[in-house]
Amino acid sequence: MKIVIVIPTYNEALNIGRLIDSLNEVFKLKPDEDFHILIVDANSPDGTAGVVKQKMDTFGNVHILIEEKKAGLGAAYIAAFKYALQNLSPDVIMEMDADFQHNPDDLMKIVNEIQNGNDYVIGSRFTEGGSIPKDWALYRKILSYGGNLFTKLVLGIYQVNDFTSGFKASRVKNFVDRIDLVSVLSGGFAYKIDLLFKMYKLGAKIKEVPITFGLRDRGDSKMERNNFIDSLRVVLSIRYNENSSFFKFALVGFVGLFVDGGLFNILRLTPLRSSLATPVSGFIAMMTTYLLNNYWSFSDRKIDSINKKLVGFIVYVISSTIPILVRSKLVIIATSAFGDTFFVSNTAFFIGIVFGLVWNFLVYSKIIWRKR
Numbered sequence: 001m002k003i004v005i006v007i008p009t010y011n012e013a014l015n016i017g018r019l020i021d022s023l024n025e026v027f028k029l030k031p032d033e034d035f036h037i038l039i040v041d042a043n044s045p046d047g048t049a050g051v052v053k054q055k056m057d058t059f060g061n062v063h064i065l066i067e068e069k070k071a072g073l074g075a076a077y078i079a080a081f082k083y084a085l086q087n088l089s090p091d092v093i094m095e096m097d098a099d100f101q102h103n104p105d106d107l108m109k110i111v112n113e114i115q116n117g118n119d120y121v122i123g124s125r126f127t128e129g130g131s132i133p134k135d136w137a138l139y140r141k142i143l144s145y146g147g148n149l150f151t152k153l154v155l156g157i158y159q160v161n162d163f164t165s166g167f168k169a170s171r172v173k174n175f176v177d178r179i180d181l182v183s184v185l186s187g188g189f190a191y192k193i194d195l196l197f198k199m200y201k202l203g204a205k206i207k208e209v210p211i212t213f214g215l216r217d218r219g220d221s222k223m224e225r226n227n228f229i230d231s232l233r234v235v236l237s238i239r240y241n242e243n244s245s246f247f248k249f250a251l252v253g254f255v256g257l258f259v260d261g262g263l264f265n266i267l268r269l270t271p272l273r274s275s276l277a278t279p280v281s282g283f284i285a286m287m288t289t290y291l292l293n294n295y296w297s298f299s300d301r302k303i304d305s306i307n308k309k310l311v312g313f314i315v316y317v318i319s320s321t322i323p324i325l326v327r328s329k330l331v332i333i334a335t336s337a338f339g340d341t342f343f344v345s346n347t348a349f350f351i352g353i354v355f356g357l358v359w360n361f362l363v364y365s366k367i368i369w370r371k372r
C-alpha cells in the first residue's frame with residue numbers, strides 16, 4: 001500500500017526536519033508499506049522549504065509542494081491532495097501537523113485501522129483514551145469540545161467525536177478520488193468538517209482511534225481568529241445544502257399562510273363576503289404554494305408539462321387537505337376526551353400542525369416531486 005502523509009507547514013523550520021526523521025524511524029515498523037511524506041509549504045519566510053529539501057537529499061520518500069503564499073490550511077491540503085493524486089498515485093492519504101502535536105508514535109494506530117478495512121480513520125482527541133492538552137486555556141477546551149458536540153448533533157454523524165482532528169487517513173480508491181476537491185466549503189481550518197462529511201456521504205467506513213494531542217513543540221501558532229465562525233458557517237451550510245428542499249418548503253408554507261390570510265381579509269370586504277372569501281383565498285394560496293414549490297423548493301425536479309402540472313396540482317390539493325381534516329378530528333377527539341381548555345385544544349392543534357408538516361413534505365418529496 002502506498003501511503004502519502006501530507007504535512008502543511010508555515011514557519012516550521014524548527015520542527016519539520018526532526019519530524020521527517022522521526023517519521024522515517026516509525027515507518028520501519030511496517031516495512032511492507034510504501035510510506036511517503038509530502039510537505040505543502042506556504043512559502044515560509046523562515047526557510048522551512050530549505051530544511052525539507054535537505055531531507056529530500058537524504059530520504060527518497062520526501063516530496064515538497066510550495067505554495068505561492070499562505071492561503072489557509074484548507075487551501076494547502078486541497079492543493080496537496082490534488083498534487084498527490086496526480087503525481088504520487090497513493091492508496092491512502094494521511095493528514096498530520098508539523099509541530100509534534102501529533103505524536104509520530106500514534107501513526108501506526110491509524111494505519112492499522114486502514115489495514116483492517118476502514119476507509120476513513122480519525123485520530124480522535126474526544127474518544128475514550130484520547131486527550132487534549134491539560135495546559136490549554138479553558139475557553140479553548142470548551143470551544144473545541146463544544147464545537148465538536150455541536151457538529152455531531154447538527155450533522156447527525158453520531159459515531160464521530162472529533163470532526164476537526166488534523167491527524168487522519170483517507171482511502172483514495174472510491175473515496176478521495178470521487179470527491180470534487182474544488183467544491184470543499186472552506187479554504188481554512190473548517191475544510192476538515194466538509195471533507196469528513198463528503199467521505200461520510202460516500203459511505204466510507206469510519207473509525208476513530210484515540211490520540212494524545214500534545215502541545216506545539218516549537219514555533220508559533222498559526223491558528224486563525226475566524227476558525228470558529230468559519231466552522232459554524234460550514235456546519236450550517238452542510239445542513240442547509242442537505243435539507244434545502246425542506247427549508248424552502250417550510251418557508252413556502254409561511255408564504256401560503258400570508259397569501260391566504262391577506263387575500264381573505266381583502267376579499268371579505270368585496271361582495272364575496274367572508275363565506276366565499278375563504279375558499280377563494282385558500283385556493284389561490286394553494287396555487288401559489290404549488291407553483292413556488294415547483295419552481296423553487298423542488299426546482300431540481302420541477303414538473304414542466306401543463307398536463308402533468310394539472311394532475312400534480314389536483315394531487316397537491318387533495319393531499320394537502322388531508323392533514324387539515326386530521327387536525328380538526330384530532331382537536332374534536334382531544335377536547336371531548338380531556339375538556340375544551342386552551343392547553344388541550346392547542347396541544348392537539350400543534351400535533352396536527354406537525355403531522356401536516358411531515359405529511360405534506362413526504363407527499364411532495366416522495367410522490368409529487370419524487371426524484372427520478
Ligand SMILES: Nc1nc2c(ncn2[C@@H]2O[C@H](COP(=O)(O)OP(=O)(O)OP(=O)(O)O)[C@@H](O)[C@H]2O)c(=O)[nH]1
Nearest residue numbers: 008009010040042072073076097098216221222223
Ligand atoms: N501550508 C500551510 N500550512 C499551514 C497554514 N496554517 C497552518 N499551517 C500548518 O498547519 C499545521 C497546524 O497549524 P497550527 O498553527 O499548529 O494550528 P493548531 O495546531 O490548531 O494550533 P497550536 O495548538 O497553537 O499549534 C501546522 O503544521 C502549521 O504549520 C497555512 O495557511 N498554510
Ligand SMILES: [Mg+2]
Nearest residue numbers: 097099101216
Ligand atoms: Mg499545532
